Amino acid sequence: MLYLRLDLQYFAADEKTEKATPKKRQDTRKKGQVPKSQDVNTGFLLLLVFGTLYLLGGPMKNVMTGMYEHAFQEYIHWEVTENHVHMVFSEMTWEISKVIAPVMGVAIVAGVASNLLQVGIMFTAEPLKMDLKKIDPIQGAKKIFSARALVELVKSLLKISMVGAITFAIIWVNKNDMMMMSQKSLEGALDFFGTTTILMGLASALALLILSVLDYTYQRYDHEKNIRMSKKDIKDEHKNIEGDPQIKAKIKEKQRQMSASRMMSEVPDADVVITNPTHYAIAVKYDENKFDAPYVVAKGVDFVAQKIKEVAKANNVITVENRPLARALYQQSELDRPIDEDYYKAVAEILAYVYQLEKKM
Template identity: 85%
Template sequence: MNYLHLDLQFFAADEKTEKATPKKRQDSRNKGQVPKSQDVNTGFLLLMVFGVLFLLGSQMKSTMTGMYEHAFQEYIHWDVTEMQVHTIFVEMTWEISKVLAPIMGVAIVAGIASNLLQVGIMFTGEPLKVDLKKLDPIQGAKKIFSARALVELVKSLLKITMVGSITFAIIWVNKDEMMLMSQKSVQAALAFFGNTTILMGLASALALLILSVIDYTYQRYDHEKNIRMSKKDIKDEHKNMEGDPQIKAKIKEKQRQMSASRMMSEVPDADVVITNPTHYAIAVKYSEDQGDAPYIVAKGVDFIALKIKEVAKANNVVTVENRSLARALYKNTEIDQPIDEQFYKAVAEILAYVYQLEKKI
């Protein structure tokens, strides 16, 4: 029973039930794994392109018809020479470019805007890296028959149905007028079919945009599900970010040792060591170059206090016992910092006593 309980705990720890951490989200983004719907791109692109056709359609039609009129009125009479063919090619290319440039420009802007709207600014080459796992036929078969593939199939059928229904409905509404176009002029027929096409495009684009909202919501849900983490993953990530506790403890211990070693090297230069006398030891130094107040060069309790006193004795540094002052300095003053103003008088008296002993005054 104990083994079974441990197994259940192990599987529970590995179950991906937790929301992704900010680091996990950033790592996924760096790999190019972001929630994104292609339908947003498609719908936005179609809406912008057909919007341009709606606004500039008459001008484009005039440019195209003018190009044909010029071709059959002027070019048809030209001799077929290398120079004449080159001239025709350049002029035709320029006229066609004037028609296509607004459409291509808007398509590029729409593509960039729809991507920025979904994922923001992102540069990564991770998806371009060669991954041999993608060539695995078993994994490929699993993707084909996965739940995601089924969702994509349903989504594609829904798009085809929506666009087909909208197109059929518009044609059906205009069928009578469409039949009469054979009796109209070419200009009227072009205007009618152009407007009808733009209407079908705009309606289809709006329908795709509505569908893309649903698809983007699903893509976000699926992305959040895929980047979920287990409790063990979160602990491992925290451990990697903060460092292994044992390693951190060793580093801190090493830092304490280095700090103590550096502190001990300052004791020989101290003017006096104030002691408890057994538990506390505070090494004090006064130098006009360092400031107007004495400052602490070393302090410690128990074993470190004993080491400070040993170093002081070995270097002929005077040791003075003052229990209350030693405790107060230890608690209220840091190493390499001047003593607090409240201790000036007591420390000054001790330093005066030390200077007298050393015959400095």
């Protein structure tokens, strides 16, 4: 029964039930994994392109018809020479560029704007890296028969149905005028079919934009579902950010050892070691070139205190017992810093005693 309970707890800890942490979201974004709908791009592109055609359709038609008129009225009479061919191609390219450039510029703006609207500014090369899993046939088969593939199929059928219904409805409404086009001039027929085509494009673009709102909502939901984390994942991430407690404890212990070793190396240069006598030991030094007051070069309690006294004895550093001063200096003083003014007199008396003793010796 105990093993069963532990197994259930283990599986519960591995279930992806928690929302992604900010670090997880940042890592997935760096990999290029962001919620994005291609329908938003398509809808924006079609809307702006057909809007541009609606606004600039007249000037574009004039450029194209003028180009054909010029070709059949002037170019047709030119001799076929290298210079004339070069001139024809250059002028034709320039005229066609005046028609295509606005449409291409608007298409680029639409693509950039739709991506910024969904994703924001993001630069990553992760999707371009070689990944053998992308050509794994088993993984490919799983994607084909996955729930996401089914959703994409339903979405594609819905888009085709919507666009087809819209275009058919517009053609059906204008069927009578369309049947009478044979009775109108070429310019009238071009105006009619151009206007009808732009109307179908704008209506389809609006329909795709409405559909893209639903698709983007689904993409966000699917993205949030894919980046969910288990409680174990969150704990592991916290350990990675803050550091493993055991490793941190070892690092602190190592730092203490290094500090103690460095502190012990200062004891031989101390002027005096003030003791408790058993629990505290504080090594004090006075160097007027460093500080205006005596300062603590080493301090410790219990084992460290005994070690300080041993090093002091081995290096002939005088030890003086003063219980209240030793306890006070340990609590109120910092390593390699001058002692507090409250203890100047007491420490000065001890140093004077030590200097006199050394002078006698």
